[in-house]
Amino acid sequence: MTLLPIHDDRWKALVNDIAEWHFADGQVLRYRLFTVNCGELWLKSGRLIACDPFATLQPRDNPEVAVPPGVYPVVATVADTSDELDGSQPREAYLSVILSDKPAVGWRFLSPIPPGMALPELGDHEFIGLSVDENTVAFADADAIERLMPNPDEIDWEFELFDSGEDDAWQARLNDPAELREGLVNIALPNAQDSENIILSYAGWGDGSYAVVGTYADDGTLTGVHIDLAVLPLAPLPEWD
Incomplete structure (x- = not known):
């Protein structure tokens, strides 16, 4: 597995600080970065879905990446x-599942694919992006989605779950500043029995195709999975040497 170095001036997931960039034309850009604790994500199958929940989430066969099974904190980095x-x-700017507290020393692209699909041959700098059409990204467990989401032939997800007009609709809760904050929400899945959930976030500047990134410790441990929402001026990722 080829890992690329993490450059602190370019990769800013999980940072709480003022970030400053100086450009060749003399322009200086400053953002204040802060993190928001989004609670824990039920990931006991180890099949992590990263998706646009309102546009691409399906009852099964969602693109996923494999992680160690467990329950993990999720953190949003906001600029x-x-x-x-x-x-x-x-x-x-980033939505991150934190899998280990070991220091991250390298990164690589992760390309979520449906189960049973062969990953195409990709170069170190190529990836399959996460497509966003409804200004929202999410993390969830594939097994939890398959078990707990209602049959879409019987219940219309969009009009009865996502945007029903009720206060508990996913869209309403995502837009509610009384949740984690406006644009961030941790939602229990329908009929959850073991705290199975989905965590939603606005998608930075909006719709597009975004990279899913794995960060790694020096012993090869996967420390986190991050959706890089290309908000920072040198996004989506640190340049490779």
Whole structure:
């Protein structure tokens, strides 16, 4: 497995600090980065889905990546992009599942694919992106989705679950600042018996195709899976040597 080095001036997931970039034309850009604890994600199958929940989530055969089974904290890294750094223009920069507290020393692209599909041959700098069409990304466990989401032939997910007009609809809760914050929400799946859940986040600047990134410790341990929402000026990723 080829790992690329993490450059601290380019990779800013899980950072709480002022980040500053100087460009060749003399421009200086400053963002205030802060993290939001999104609670824990039920991942006991080890089959991690990263998706746009409102556009691409399916009852089964969702693109997934393999991780050690467990229950893991999820953290959003938000960038205040306002000129005054007054908090008026927050943009979600990363959504991260934290798998280990070991220091990360390298990274590589992860390409979520449906179960049973062969991963195409990709170069070190190529990946299958996460397509976003409804300004939202999410993490969930594939087994939990398959077991607990209602049959879409019987219940219309969009009009009865996602955007029903009720306060407990997923869209309403995502937009509610009384949740984790506006744009971030941890939702129990229907009929959850073991705290199975899905964690949703706005997608930074909006719709697009985004990289899913794995970070690794020096012993090869996968320390985290991150959706890089290409908010930072040198995004989506650190340049490779």
